[in-house]
Amino acid sequence: MNSWENKALNFINQTSRWDKEKHISSFLAFSISLVKNLLEADIALQLEFEDENTAKVKNASPHFLNEIVISPDPVRKLLHRHAFKTIYWTEVAAIPDHPLHELLRDLSSAVIIPINTEPHNSLLILGWTTQQVFETAFQDCIETIRLRLKEILTHTQQQLYFQGIAMRFAAILHCLPHAVIFINNDGFSGWVNQKAADILELSGPGEQLPAILSDAMTQLRNRAVNTDDIYNTAIELFASPENAISNWEWKLEGADPRTYRVSCLPVTSQRINGRLWIFEE
Template identity: 70%
Template sequence: MSIWERKALNFINQTSRWDKDKHISSFLAFSISLVKNLTGADIALQLEFEDEDTAKVKCASPVHLNDIVLNPEPIKKLLYAHGFKTIYWRELPVPKENVFKEVLQALSSAIIIPVNTTPNNSLLVLGWSEPPSFEPDFVECIETIRLRLKEILLQSQQQLYFQRVAIRFAAILHTIPHALVFINNDGFSGWVNQEGATLLGLSGPGEQLPAVLSDAMMQLRNKALNTEEIYKKAVHLFSSPENALTNWTWQLENSTLSVSCLPVTTQQISGRLWIFETLDQ
């Protein structure tokens, strides 16, 4: 195994460990720093196309390059001309033709690595004062890193998107005036909103073990004045995963609850959603 094959494997291994142990928000910055160290580059940075008029430097090493803004139009033309493949500059173009001259100063060579296939995302720029060997093993190492970086960007974008969605929907569900309880059929995951946590006497809303939720609902049910009626309907409800019940009355000492239990089935989850509505205050 050549030294560049070992470096490519090192990059994959270290980013994989980070994937498991660290927060995704710092994943890309770590990866760019790792590329810089493995390749011996003097500078390494991400250039993100924020809009039609702005390409901004991020995750730069050295850090003083951060937030430099470049004109994206000539950079996009360069990427189009090379079919969005990695660009290897063994010698930097003359300043007039160097679209990265603001960040590639006092250097002799550079590599521009598109990490996505569309012009409105990101690319990685590496620069050297002393040019490295552009031998085939080195080029193969760079291409392996490029593919891994593309995976990292896609993963970070997806995870941040799902985090935003989860925060948004959790905020919505916590403001619903009904008590909501979801119990996944996997036996490991469940969720309750603020009203549900209050009704069931739990410490707080959010993720809860199904056993905890089931036990709390059983204790609530045992306090009902019509437990025999509740039990008969529960037998029908749980006789089939597809069964649902709505407007199910639980008469408590100080209030009456209208209870619904609905099956929730998608490709990702399968469980039941419980909805408790207080009929009288």
């Protein structure tokens, strides 16, 4: 195995470990820095096409290149001329009027790697101040890295997208005037909004173990003056074919007596099987 094959495998191994052990938000920056070090480049950066009029430098090493903005149209034409394949420039100065002059003017050799991802396309640009010879083994190494980088970009964008959705829905559920409790049947996952955390006297909203939620709900039920009615209704609930109930009254006593109208609904999907509890005053 030659040194370029070793570098490609090194890149795959290190990015795989990072994918499992580190936070996704820093995944891409780490990967680009790793490419730079493995290939002994003097610069490495991501050029992202943000819209029709803007292409911006991100995750650059050295950092002072970050946030440079260039016109994307000439770069797109360059990519079209090369059929969106990796471009190898052994002598940057010998290429007249290339659209990446602002980024590469102090370099002798460069590699431009298109990485097509949604919603925005990106390029990885590597540059060297000394002239390079891009032999076949080197190009094979670049192609392996390109495929892995495409996976990283796609994975990063998907993770950030779903994280954004989760944050939005959590914010909405925390603002509801009703207490919302979800207990999964897997025995490991549960969730409460802020109102439910207050009612169940938990340390805070968010993820909670089902055992903790079940114990807190038992304590809440034990404060009720109609405990027998709640117990008998619970037996009917779990025996019913619908496996659901609404307008179930829990009448609490104590220093702050309240009556809650309780609903319990089954939640079933391909990956989720549990119960949603809703407490309305």
